[in-house]
Amino acid sequence: MPGPLLRVRDLVTSFQTDAGLLRAVDRVSFDVPAGSSVGIVGESGCGKSVTALSILRLVQSPPGSIESGSIELEGKDLLSLSPAEMRAIRGNDISMVFQEPMTSLNPVYTVGAQIVEAIRLHQKTSRGAAWKRAVEMLQLVGIPSADTNARAYPHQLSGGMRQRVMIAMAIACQPKLLLADEPTTALDVTIQAQILATLRDLRGRLGMSLLLITHDLGVVAEHTDHVIVMYAARVIESAPAASLFTRPRHPYTRGLLESIPRRHVPGDLGPKPRLSTIEGLVPDLRNLPPGCRFADRCPMRIDACTKVEPELVPVDDDAGPHESRCIRANEL
Numbered sequence: 001m002p003g004p005l006l007r008v009r010d011l012v013t014s015f016q017t018d019a020g021l022l023r024a025v026d027r028v029s030f031d032v033p034a035g036s037s038v039g040i041v042g043e044s045g046c047g048k049s050v051t052a053l054s055i056l057r058l059v060q061s062p063p064g065s066i067e068s069g070s071i072e073l074e075g076k077d078l079l080s081l082s083p084a085e086m087r088a089i090r091g092n093d094i095s096m097v098f099q100e101p102m103t104s105l106n107p108v109y110t111v112g113a114q115i116v117e118a119i120r121l122h123q124k125t126s127r128g129a130a131w132k133r134a135v136e137m138l139q140l141v142g143i144p145s146a147d148t149n150a151r152a153y154p155h156q157l158s159g160g161m162r163q164r165v166m167i168a169m170a171i172a173c174q175p176k177l178l179l180a181d182e183p184t185t186a187l188d189v190t191i192q193a194q195i196l197a198t199l200r201d202l203r204g205r206l207g208m209s210l211l212l213i214t215h216d217l218g219v220v221a222e223h224t225d226h227v228i229v230m231y232a233a234r235v236i237e238s239a240p241a242a243s244l245f246t247r248p249r250h251p252y253t254r255g256l257l258e259s260i261p262r263r264h265v266p267g268d269l270g271p272k273p274r275l276s277t278i279e280g281l282v283p284d285l286r287n288l289p290p291g292c293r294f295a296d297r298c299p300m301r302i303d304a305c306t307k308v309e310p311e312l313v314p315v316d317d318d319a320g321p322h323e324s325r326c327i328r329a330n331e332l
Contacts, residue, residue, distance in 0.1 A: 003074075003075060004031035004032055004033045004034070005032055005033060005034040005035075005073065005074060005176060005177060005209050006031065006032035006055070006071075006072070006073055006177055006209070006211070007031050007070070007071075007072040008028060008029055008030050008031070008051075008055070008069070008070070008071050008072075009029045009069055009070045009071075009072075010027045010028075010029055010068065010069040010070070011025055011027070011028045011029070011051065011054060011066070011068075011069035011070075011071065012025060012026060012027060012028075012066070012067040012068045012069055013025040013047075013050050013051075013054045013059055013064060013065070013066050013067065014064070014065060014067050015063045015064045015065075016062060016063040016064075017063065017286065019286050020286045020287075021286065022285050022286050023067075023233055023285060024047050024050040024064075024233055024285065025047045025050050025051050025054060025233055026047070026233040026234050027069070027234065028047070028051055028069075028230070028233075028234070028235050029235065029312075030228050030235065030238060032177065032209050032211055033209065034176075034209055035203075035207055035208075035209055036209055036210075036225045036226065037200075037203060037209070037210040037212060037223060037224045037225050037226075038209075038210070038211050038212070038224060038225065038226045038227070038228065039211075039212045039213075039214060039219075039220040039223070039224035039226070039227045039228065039241070040052075040211065040212070040213045040214075040227075040228045040230060041214060041215060041216075041217060041220055041227060041228070041229055041230070041256070042215065042229060042230035042231055043215065043231070043282060044215065045282065046230040046231055046232060046233065046282070047230050047232075047233040047234075048181075048213045048230055049099075049181050049182075049213060050064075051213075051230075052096065052179045052181050052211065052213055054066055054071070055071055055078070055094065055179065055211075056090055056094060056096060056179070057078065057079070057086050058090075066079060073089070073093060073094065073176075073177070074176075088122070091118055091121065091122055091170075091173055091175070092122040092173045092175065093175055093176050093177065094175055094176070094177045094178075094179065095169075095170035095171065095173070095175040095177075095178050095179070096170065096178070096179040096180075096181065097163070097166050097167055097170050097178065097179070097180045097181065097183045098166065098181055099181050099182040099183070099185055101154070101159070101162040101163050101165065101166045102154060102162065104166060105154040105162060105165065105166070106154075107153065107154055107155060108153075109153070110150065110151050110152060110153055111138075111149070111150060111152060111153070111154060111157065111162075111165045112131065112134050112135070112138075112150030112151055114165075114169060115134035115137060115138070115150075115165070115168055115169045115172055116130040116131055116134050118169050118172050118173070119133055119134065119172050119173060122173045123173060131150075133172065134150060134168070134172065135147050135150050137168035137169075137171060137172050138150055138164070138165070138168050140168065140171075140202070140205075141164040141165075141167050141168045141171075141198055141202070142164060142194070142198055143161060143164050143165070143168070149161070159187055159191070160187055160191035160194065160195065163183060163184070163187065163191075163195055164195070164198065166183075167183075167195070167198065167199065167202070171202060171206060171208070174206055174208070175208055176208055176209065177208060177209045177210075177211065178199075178203075178208055178209070178210050178211070179211045179213070180199060180210060180211070180212050180213065181213045182213060182214055182215070183195060183196075183199070183212075184196060184214075184216075184219070192219075196219060196222070196223055199212075199223070200223055210223075210224075212224055217245075217256060217257065217260060218260075220241065221241060221245055224241050225240065225241060226238070226239070226240055226241060226320075227239060227240075227241050227244045229244070229250065229252065229253050229256070231252050231282070231293060231294055232282055232283055232285060232288070232293040232294070233285055234293060234312075234325065235312055235323075235325070236250050236252055236253070236293075236294065236312070236324070236325040236326070237249060237250040237252075237253045237323065237324050237325065237326075238312070238321070238322070238323045239317065239319075239320075239321075239322040239323070240317070240319045240320040240321075240322065242319055243317050243319045243320065243322055245257065247317075247332070248332065249315050249317075249322060249324040249326065249329040249330075249332050250294075250324045250325065250326045250329065250332070251294065251298045251299060251300050251326065251328075251332070252278070252294050252297075252298070254332060255276070255278040255297075256278070258276040259275065259276050259277055259278060261275060278297055279297055280296050280297035281297075283296065289306070290306060290307060290308075290309075291304075291305050291306040291307050291308060291309055292305045292306070292309055292310060292325075292326070292327075293309065300326075300328050300331070300332075302327075302328070304327060305327065309325075310325050310326055310327045311325065312324070312325045313325075313329075315329045315330060316330070
């Protein structure tokens with residue numbers, strides 16, 4: 001059988017700080033099969049975005065660096081490529097939609113001109129042909145009056161339209177893999193749903209894979225096939241989306257699911273359900289405690305949890321490959 005489109009193995013990305021070395025991504029491994037949608041979820045600061053930036057080799061150095069591991073796209077190790085070879089990969093084979101479009105779009109150029117630049121950078125085409133394709137991409141992502149809005153500057157567009165422009169730019173060269181880092185965080189709920197529906201539709205039309213980074217479990221449930229849960233720079237659970245929501249096999253994942261607000265049925269005379277929380281704080285990545293990184297916050301903690309950090313190991317699941325970093329995973 002052919003291998004996955006993207007294979008990440010034992011990725012370690014660190015940052016030098018005044019207080020010492022901080023490993024923001026610590027031995028992270030996962031696959032993204034061709035044509036699939038994979039979600040990465042976790043609290044802010046767990047390493048989700050740094051993982052995506054590491055895949056594209058966009059971690060600023062100094063202070064950051066990719067210490068070790070491998071990142072393979074269709075068997076090609078991206079960490080061994082020269083800067084020029086990597087520039088040819090970005091935007092062409094792998095593209096990324098960032099969280100805040102106003103920090104990614106140049107305010108002094110029209111959005112159409114910026115899409116044209118991305119197309120001509122990777123494909124040998126005339127400016128006229130590139131402009132035509134840019135307008136087509138804007139139409140594809142649902143921008144109304146695409147030819148007119150292509151001549152608009154970023155500040156003249158709404159937040160939702162700017163995010164659609166970023167998606168149009170990212171898919172202009174029909175990449176094999178799209179990385180979407182919190183693509184709807186700054187948008188209202190209605191626009192969020194439209195943007196996510198657009199991404200799902202484009203994935204089906206173009207046959208590309210999607211790596212969706214988010215903290216919203218509802219988004220993960222609806223738009224991904226497989227879910228990777230990160231905590232304190234490590235993958236602590238990896239499972240098919242359906243399995244993760246019906247039978248989580250790590251206490252942290254279960255805590256995340258239990259903390260989702262539940263709807264109070266009108267007319268119910270009982271008390272409103274109390275919102276569940278995960279007590280405690282994420283450990284300092286520069287001074288990690290021995291044992292499991294979640295132990296101090298875990299309601300299932302036993303003495304062994306504070307002595308040796310568990311490995312990410314397979315657990316029984318008929319739905320597909322399911323792994324957990326918990327010595328009591330089979331008790332959940």
